[in-house]
């Protein structure tokens with residue numbers, strides 16, 4: 182069972198500005214207000230010193246809705262230029278039975294900061310305070326600011342992106358993948374697919390945000406979509422030979438709630454790839470993937486994630502049994518990785534080796550991870566991997582993430598253009 186807790190905590194403190202007021206004047210006062218009462222918002226205020234510009238928060242716990250590591254709040258009533266100290270602690274309450282999340286999942290080197298809730302920059306690097314508290318100090322750039330653990334990417338952003346791309350890209354089609362458990366729509370877009378006289382033989386599936394807190398994955402998907410829909414001759418060629426399906430947000434419910442999603446009850450979204458999925462969007466993705474594979478079209482599946490704190494560069498999680506796969510299949514995995522590493526150099530250079538999710542302990546659980554499910558249910562010609570894009574670096578920004586997505590799309594385009602469905606293993 183899940184329990185819906187209040188999606189926000191707002192706290193306003195009044196502070197009397199120490200100005201000499203003439204008799205009869207209204208006493209000038211300033212109010213510092215912190216709130217997270219909006220889609221995706223998440224913060225519990227633990228302490229505040231309005232006069233000193235000090236705010237201490239932790240991510241909200243939504244019991245049963247995953248790790249409390251995502252935070253996103255609005256601060257109003259600042260004086261531009263005033264020093265602000267944002268302290269971020271772990272939430273000490275369990276997010277599910279007897280499980281409390283370590284604070285470092287919510288303490289990036291730099292916090293995301295915005296004056297318009299659209300364009301995000303980074304604060305100076307955090308300092309380490311006492312009791313595992315991260316301290317971010319900066320000057321208020323405006324009277325009203327937004328702060329977050331990463332640049333937010335919400336369903337409204339997905340809708341606007343897909344609308345814009347579909348309206349200007351010939352052949353692009355928006356579609357609804359599914360309706361979530363809570364009745365929200367999960368939108369996606371199909372790019373390319375060739376033309377009626379020459380339908381595209383290949384297909385690619387890219388999805389993000391099975392884990393709601395990993396907003397960086399959605400920014401990567403945006404970079405992917407924008408390049409794949411663009412005028413670069415390689416992108417035009419990819420749209421001619423392939424249908425490209427992209428879902429910017431899978432777990433729309435937890436993203437909207439501002440919950441972390443990871444390790445949710447009854448199931449982590451990325452452990453739901455079984456024969457009986459709990460989440461309708463997983464079931465719908467599985468069905469579309471099976472249909473594409475049945476027609477021999479699917480060749481690349483990429484699930485977009487953010488990894489653990491401190492990871493310096495993006496990397497692929499690959500199949501644990503890679504070394505035991507038939508040679509042509511190994512060749513395909515090696516080729517997609519090589520092309521991605523070649524393409525993804527700046528500002529976030531790709532790791533040139535696959536990593537393996539060895540922390541998944543049982544074969545049964547591993548089978549319920551998206552990439553494994555896809556490998557177990559599709560042909561040997563399909564390369565299925567998760568891209569883990571580092572979120573804890575100075576380049577883990579809107580621009581940095583979109584560069585990663587663009588570079589991934591360039592690598593996939595080259596991979597498909599090489600006709601991997603005919604690829605032969607190396608002869609040496």
Ligand SMILES: [Zn+2]
Nearest residue numbers: 392395486487
């Ligand atoms: Zn993840």
